[in-house]
Amino acid sequence: MSDREEALQTLQEGLGYTFRDWRLLEQAVRHRSAAHEQQVDSYERLEFLGDAALSHAVGAMLFAAWPGAAEGPLTRARAALVREATLAEVARRLGIGDALELGSGLRDGGAGPALLADALEAVLGALLLDGGWRVFQSTVRRLLGPSMRALDAEQLDRTEPKSVLQELAQKRAWPLPVYREAATRGPAHARIYVYEVELQGRVLGQGEGSSKRAAQQAAAAAALEVLPPILP
Numbered sequence: 001m002s003d004r005e006e007a008l009q010t011l012q013e014g015l016g017y018t019f020r021d022w023r024l025l026e027q028a029v030r031h032r033s034a035a036h037e038q039q040v041d042s043y044e045r046l047e048f049l050g051d052a053a054l055s056h057a058v059g060a061m062l063f064a065a066w067p068g069a070a071e072g073p074l075t076r077a078r079a080a081l082v083r084e085a086t087l088a089e090v091a092r093r094l095g096i097g098d099a100l101e102l103g104s105g106l107r108d109g110g111a112g113p114a115l116l117a118d119a120l121e122a123v124l125g126a127l128l129l130d131g132g133w134r135v136f137q138s139t140v141r142r143l144l145g146p147s148m149r150a151l152d153a154e155q156l157d158r159t160e161p162k163s164v165l166q167e168l169a170q171k172r173a174w175p176l177p178v179y180r181e182a183a184t185r186g187p188a189h190a191r192i193y194v195y196e197v198e199l200q201g202r203v204l205g206q207g208e209g210s211s212k213r214a215a216q217q218a219a220a221a222a223a224l225e226v227l228p229p230i231l232p
Helices: 003-015 022-028 032-038 044-065 071-082 084-094 113-131 133-150 161-171 212-230
Strands: 178-185 192-199 202-209
Touching (some): 003 084, 022 044, 113 133
16 A cells, blocks of 8 residues: 555545545646646535534534524634634544645645645545535534534633624625635635625625635634724
């Protein structure tokens, strides 16, 4: 067994799931830099799916675990569980960094927190396609359950810009903020994302970062700076 096959096997053991379609797992740990060099698919589509499904699964998990919690604490708790730092730590425990397939420009630097978090979402997206919703949901509960139980509803971070902006919109019965990718800059191994956030039909902020999450948080922070003067 090659080192790569061994790393993928270790990842499956950590997930507690054996993929029927091995190609899905291989794609889930293939960064766009490696995909570009090989002219094959990267994990980005799987990351998109995993991100959406993870948010839903974590929301359902919190709804069941915190029956008396109001919408605000639930929103902040979900944000704490799906934030980059939390997902990157789960990815490290699973050994995703060892399984990642990176392009030549990234191999020396290794995988940072943003890349690990994205790859975890891609792996979960692949797991959803291969195993279905019940397997996905039970895996999320197992991976993020300890982090959820460690949360204190009264001490949750209230300064995370995306959570604060969403909670503000919910309190005023506005449509939820919409984040859009406005631009990307730089090579695949040092990509910079630019995101804008729209609220009430207006673009209120723009931000950039080395990951999509970081750029969205920066955009939300910019929006919060201009919100007070325009509040009705």
